[in-house]
Amino acid sequence: MPWRNTSDPYLIWISEIMLQQTRVDQALPYYERFTKRYPDAASLASSGLDEVLRLWEGLGYYSRARNMHKAAKQIVDEHDGSFPTDYQDVISLRGVGPYTAAAVMSIAFNYPAPVVDGNVMRVISRLYHIEDDIRLQSTRDRIEILAADLLDRARPGTFNQAVMELGATICTPRSPACHDCPLQNSCQAYHRNRTGDIPYKSPAKKRPHHHIAVGVIRDANNRMLISRRPENAMLGGLWEFPGGKQEPGESLRETVKRELNEELGVRVMVEKKPFEVIRHAYSHFTITLHAFFAELDGLSENPEARNGEPVKWVAPGELVRFAFPKANRKITEKLVSYRAK
DNA sequence: AAAACGGGGCG
DNA sequence: CGCCCAGTTTT
Known part of the structure; x- marks a missing residue:
């Protein structure tokens, strides 16, 4: 993935916003076009929202594009155009929440913050046989504590990406490839034959x-x-x-x-x-x-x-x-x- | 704590 | 057709 071949926090930030609730394969062509047109925060900030949305069209959750545009202006106005290096400054950017802040800070700056996304929740809930509803914030808090405990503090960015990739490729929602999993031996859900019903997620309301x-x-x-x-x-x-x-x-x-x-x-x-x-x-x-x-x-x-x-x-x-x-x-x-x- | 917020892919 | 996805903001 192209955002792995850079240490530019701006490019990593763009990739992480695009990857929110979005698969890698879907985001990839958007990332290529977007970063070619907007190679830095200044170019994005000086663009019109109409053009930003045109480049975002089809990717969905359009508030991401609007928020990212505002955040680029924040970077120009409050940080002289260079991406902030402080965690509090990063999470203050519009559209950047706990996930994106941890991802950008750990990958770009080696900052020891654990990433907790859907993949990490699945991997850790299986690893520790956590049966609680992952829709609950209390469950997510519990998983974040475990993730922080497991985090490789010498290489937090690599660790975070590794857990996410494990969840995306091996420890998948349905029919995980446990026979290929490097954590098979320490996975409690695997040993109890419960990978089929962990993580548990309470039923969603159906859509009108x-x-x-x-x-x-x-x-x-x-x-x-x-x-x-x-x-x-x-x-x-x-x-x-x-x-x-x-x-x-x-x-x-x-x-x-x-x-x-x-x-x-x-x-x-x-x-x-x-x-x-x-x-x-x-x-x-x-x-x-x-x-x-x-x-x-x-x-x-x-x-x-x-x-x-x-x-x-x-x-x-x-x-x-x-x-x-x-x-x-x-x-x-x-x-x-x-x-x- | 719950609801709002896109679109695509998969079994 | 239901579920899931590298989540954040608003209510």
């Missing part, structure tokens, strides 16, 4: 499902209307086709009419059937997204967002310049393919 209807409004030049989401909202700062959640007793066409009237103050005609239907899963709910073509009625001239966010008329070929959430990006791809025909 929503139907979302959006309208693609086109003008005489085939430009399309998009709007930007507020920065403090879900998918904040990304662009989308205006629309919203279907209410009980409402047809999807009525949803489009109501949402566009509420959000943009316009009245529209909506085609009878959607030109695209997309299913998508978010972390805490799932949606079916129905995309309709819509047309402004004669009286509605200049749509403006009621929430004060910008809206834009965009030609199909320009849609690629804007950051869209995954489900909306599928709509833009469909629209561009129409144009190609």
Whole structure:
């Protein structure tokens, strides 16, 4: 992994933010593009958020990108552009919590802080046969104490990465490769044949499902209307086709009419059937997204967002310049393919 | 302490 | 389809 071939705390920080809740294989191409465009904190800090989000598009948890952008400004403003070397300064950076602070400090500066992520919790709970619910903070505290005790204080960064890699490659959630594990002999869960049910995690609530209807409004030049989401909202700062959640007793066409009237103050005609239907899963709910073509009625001239966010008329070929959430990006791809025909 | 917050991969 | 992932912030 490229971030292993550097001692630059900035690059290690970028990699660790990208790896939050994200697999190495998924983050890798983003890391390459991102660090090429932003080789240091100053270049990131002086960029516009729109471009940062465009580079982040598809990686998810977009608050990471917004927070990282703010943190880069912190590094420039408060640390003269060079990445802080003090633990308290590092964890004060926006978007840097206990995990990322420990990871960056140990890997970049040899600082003896144990990393406790999902991998470490799995490895240690099996090693010590910890049956407690790993959703509980008390369990995580207990595991952190054990991790601190095990930590190789001469090489904390190497140790932390080694435990995480063991969890990612050998001590996996399902069907761990215990026959290849260097810790097999000292693993209590292995000896008790309990690797299948340790770590224990209490059941998650299941995710509700929503139907979302959006309208693609086109003008005489085939430009399309998009709007930007507020920065403090879900998918904040990304662009989308205006629309919203279907209410009980409402047809999807009525949803489009109501949402566009509420959000943009316009009245529209909506085609009878959607030109695209997309299913998508978010972390805490799932949606079916129905995309309709819509047309402004004669009286509605200049749509403006009621929430004060910008809206834009965009030609199909320009849609690629804007950051869209995954489900909306599928709509833009469909629209561009129409144009190609 | 619990909820909010994306998207992809896997069995 | 449910679970998991190199977590942090907000409530």
